[in-house]
Every structure is written in C-alpha cells, then in structure tokens.
Amino acid sequence: MTLELRNVTRQVGGQIHIRDLSLTLEHGTLNVLLGPTLSGKTTLMRLMAGLDQPTTGRVFWDGADVTGVPVRKRSVAMVYQQFINYPTLSVYENIASPMRVAGQPKEEIDRRVREVAELLKLTPLLQRTPLELSGGQQQRTALARALAKRAGLLLLDEPLANLDYKLREELRQELPRIFAATGGILVYATTEPLEALLLGGSTATLAEGRVTQFGRTIDVYRRPNSLETARIFSDPPINTLAVQKSAGLFSSAAGHLKLPASGSWASLPDGAYVVGFRPDHLYLAKPGPDAIAISGKVAIAEITGSESFVHVDFAGERWVALAHGVHDLPIGQPVPLYLDPNRFLLFNASGALAAAPGARAAA
Template sequence: MNALEIRNLTKRYGKTTALNDVSLVVPKGDLVVLLGPTGAGKTTLQRLVAGLETPDQGQIMINGEDVTGLQPNQRAVSMVFESLALYPNLTAYENIAHPLRTQGMEAREIEAKVKELSEILHVSHILDRKPASFSGGEKQRIAIGRALAKPAGIYLLDEPLSSLDAVLRSQLRAELKRLLSASGHSIIFATPDFTEALALGDNVNVMMGGQIVQSGTANELYSAPSTTEIAQFVGNPPINLLPAQIQCTSGKTEVQVSNLRFGLPGVGDDAFTGDVLLGIRPEDIGVSVVGNTQNSEKNAHVVDMEPLGNRTTLMLELGGISFSASVETEDDLEAVSSVTVDLDPNRFHLFSTEGKRLH
C-alpha cells in the first residue's frame, strides 16, 4: 500500500487552472521532491493533500483511504509551510511537543521525542526560549521538528529552507537529508531549487504550469530533459540553446551550428533533419586559453567573464552566436580575450524548434 496516491487532481481559481490533471504516487518511506518555479502548482498540490483546499476534480488517497472530502484534522498529514506558523507564546520545546500532546502521548514519551528531534536539528540549546528570540534558521528548525513530531501518514514540506541565507541553507539541507533518510517517513518536499532537489531526492517531479512535466532522478532530469523549458530550469549556469541544422549525407548524420559541423554518435541516417535547437551545458564546453591558429574556426571571442569561486563563467562569441562556458578558475583567464573551444557531440542535447527533446 502506498502512503499517498493523487489521481487526476485538478484545481481552478476562477478562470485560472492552478493544477491540471495531476497524478502522483508516494510509496511508503519515500522522499518525493516537487521541483518547479514559483506558480508551478507545488503549494496548491500540497494544500489539497493537507485538506486546506478542495479539488475541482480528482481523488486523494492516504494509506489506501479516500480522504478527498475529509477536513484537515481528519487526515493523517503534517505540513511545514514556507511562512513558518510557530506558536509565539510557546517555547521551542512546547512548539515541538504540541502535536504530541494533542495525540495524548505520555509526558515521558514526549520528552524523549522532543530530545531526539532537537538533537538532530541542533536546537537543544534554545528549547526554553520563545520564537521572538529565534534566528531565521532556528525558526525553520523548530517548525520542521514540530511537523516531524506529529504522527502522520504523509509529511508535506513546502519550501522550508527558502528564507535562509545561502550558508545556513546549505548546512540545514545536509542535516535535513540525514534526518529524513533516518526517519522512515513518507515525505513530499517542494522546492524551486534544483541543487536542493539534487541533494535531497531520488524521485524528482518537475512541475510547470500546473502539471508534472517530467519525473525521474535528479541526474536523469539533468542529462535527458524532455523539453527546453526543463533543460533551462535544471542546472546552473543555464544550458545554451543554439539554432542548428541536422543534415544527413552519405549515411552520416551531422549537426551544423554556425560554421562548425559535428557528427552525431548514435543518430542514424533515417533520423530527423532540418532546423533544431542544440543544447550544450556550459560545463560540457572545454576551453583552452591558448588559441590554436590551425583550428581558428574554434577560436571564440571572450565577451565577458564572471568569476564564481573555483569556477568562472565565460560569455563567448563564435561565428555570430553567443554562448556561455563554465570552466575551472585559473589566473591566466583574467587577461585572455579569445579561447579555443572544444565541443563533445556525445554531450549534445537536440530539441525540435518547438522545444521537444529529439536526442
């Protein structure tokens, strides 16, 4: 029996369709990630599961029970909101303990559970304080602890790290992954951050426009995005999408981009031809700071560069097209005005001009 089954769920607000025929299965003990930009439908989906919204169509099953028409307090669901709704008049201890008290748990068991969660989340030192004195990160930790303390069939985490600074977010993400992996809970984690999705979930569902448009591991979404929209959203710096042409001559399929032509491994001569979009990840572009006069057609002009710690993003121009490359930072990059680029056709992504993946 699955922890959660969402069947053909649709939700409209007036003329706006927030969710359009969404189906999703969360096996027991799995952490499932919803990845998508703001407005994709992630929060709406979680609110429907929690019972805070009513679907226009579809069915919600939790542990085999149809809960579609039940009130929130009749569902075995616990949710962490992005807005962090802590009880301001209660200490951190009491905030975490509150759902346990409402379940009628004995005081000794409550104390043991709060101690366990507070140690994992590194908030033991603030258990006797109230939320007004907490930092943003401490509030996040207490909210997560309170949600995970509540016995539930499904746990919903709605962008719980989004308001943290980058350093604290990275630290808590690592702690949260460890906690969730050890808990055995069934969890839906919503985030707009691909890095977060990559770190947390093997089962990632990309949401766009109120639909789940692709599911798979984070690596699958990165290496084989089904559309240009997903390709641009997954990965940083964003993928380069360049106008190109596919040509088949003498039994050989080639792609031409600007004045460069490459053979396409694994593409037969009966494949697609004509105009395409060529996707190249910036980190898949090799760069040499020493121009090669014998291969001048691969010499690109450096338009701009953005140092980002141990990597640098180069904005390049070659044969009338502009693209970016992400390379390891080196001292001799600073004064360079042109570089030789090396492109590996095995790393190419081919899309139709309408944005659908071809190869």
C-alpha cells in the same frame, strides 16, 4: 501507504494553477518538486495536504479517496518558507505541540523533542520563545515541529531558504536519513536544481501547473524527456543551438557550426533539432579528443571563488560556461570554446528528447 493525485486541476477564478495532473508517491520515498516560482509547487502541496480542494480530479491516500477530508483529519505536517510558530510557547512546547494534541506519552514526546532539537542545533534554545529567536532559529523550530510529529506525509516548501549556508548543507544531508528512519512520504519543494540533486530520491519537474517529468532525480537530470524539463533542471540555464540535420551533418542556421551525425545519431530522420548542453559542458580548455573547437566573445565573467561563470556570445547565441578556477576575462575578448558531442542532449522540433549521452538514438 501511497499518495495518489488523479487528474487533478485547481482553478481559482479564471486562472488555472494546476492542470490535469496525475502523480503517485510511494511509502518511504523522498520526492522533490522542482520548478521556478509560480510553477505550482505550493498549490500542489496544499492539494496534497488537504488545505485546498481540487476543482476537478481526486486525491487518494493508501487507496482511500480523501479529496474532501480536511487537513486536521489527515496525518500531515507542512513547513513553509514563511514559517509559523506559536509566539507564546517555548521552543520546546512548539516542537511538542502536535504530539501533545495526539495524546503521545510524555516520555516519548520528550525523547522526540530533544532528538530533533539536537539535530537542528536548538538544544540551548528550548526554553526561549520564538520572539527571542532569529529568523533562522524560528525556521528551525518550525521544521523541528514537523519532523517530531512523524506524520505519514511531510511537506516542506523551500524550508531551508532562511538558514545560513553551513546549516543548509548539513540539513540537506541529514533530512533523507532522518525521514528514512521514520517512514512515510516526504515532499520537498525547491527552485534549485542543485538542491534536488543533493537530496536525491525522485524529482517531479513542474512548469505552469504541469508535471513535465517524474522519476529518479539523477535519471531526470541526465535524461530529461523534453527541452522544457532540461531548462527546469539546469542552473545556470542550459545552452541551446538550433540545428538542421541533412546529408549526415547537423548544421547551425548560419553555418557557424557543423557536427557529424555519426553513430546512433545517423539513424535520426533529417529535419530540425535543438542541441542542448549544460554550462559545465561548455569548456575553456579542450576536454578530450572528440571536442569541437569554436570561438566566442566574452560578454561578462562572474567569479564566485572556486568557479567562474563566463557568459559568451557565439553566432548570435548567449551561452554560459561554468569553469573551475578564477577567469577574469575582459568584456569583448575573443575566447576559445570547446564542445563535446558526447555530452549533448538532442531535442526534436517539438521539444521532445531525441538523443542523450550514453543512449543517443531516439525512441
């Protein structure tokens, strides 16, 4: 069982929402669509479901062309961030409704309803109607209905956004396990890189209706194929610095930073590059013997409790350091910073990955 989108484009009026996109998802896999708002995640899911038709290109399900097949004739369940429930039905009947339409046995329907209700903490609410529920409880009801259906393709469009933190964390851990037991293909859309990492599976990063990279989530995170992908898969945004390689050194434009082009980096051709490093790789304390010391100025410090986001200015660049603990630093105060070249991502002038930690030579 596979879902394949082959050279799919979706155009509405004069605006292209999805552009020449090809993607294949395999049976039994969890797949994350990661991208900012308006990157094309919802449009892509609607194409997968059959709610919208591609302007050009084809959609295949298990080898069969289903491009023109309506959603009601496909084995699909979908949950949006803006949930939909039947207002006159109880929570129990909302969850059971797709199984009743499919003619499932009464005992099987009851078993599945109670199973997902227990998981989503809906058991005490089964006899209530949606109008008697909070927004989060209504979202859980919509999610329970989709899970209980056990469709071959389950599409979740930012489904946990309206839930409280504790329940979100529990469901992020439980969803992969639940879906692994039922099989099929799970597609989960999110704007949050951390959520993609927590879910695991595979991730497709999206920008302006294009898939910039698709692969195992941890591989896409550790080895983004472009600066564009690295920016999508970093929150706060990845820190960057333009450098020039010449005479065995990488130097910033103003000469404030010089890095030795040693080891596998020595074989890279001279020219323009961009160094990228995530906020958790910009340190306020020296992390190891290879760390390079520089000095910046505090722009703002955001304390979240166990961590602090320290925004710093360095040579005309604004960077963010993610530091453990509370760092209440005054604006404008000089602050020592440390860079670890072993953590750097290096991109060439066209934005393609040239070197990454653990495999620094470019292909």
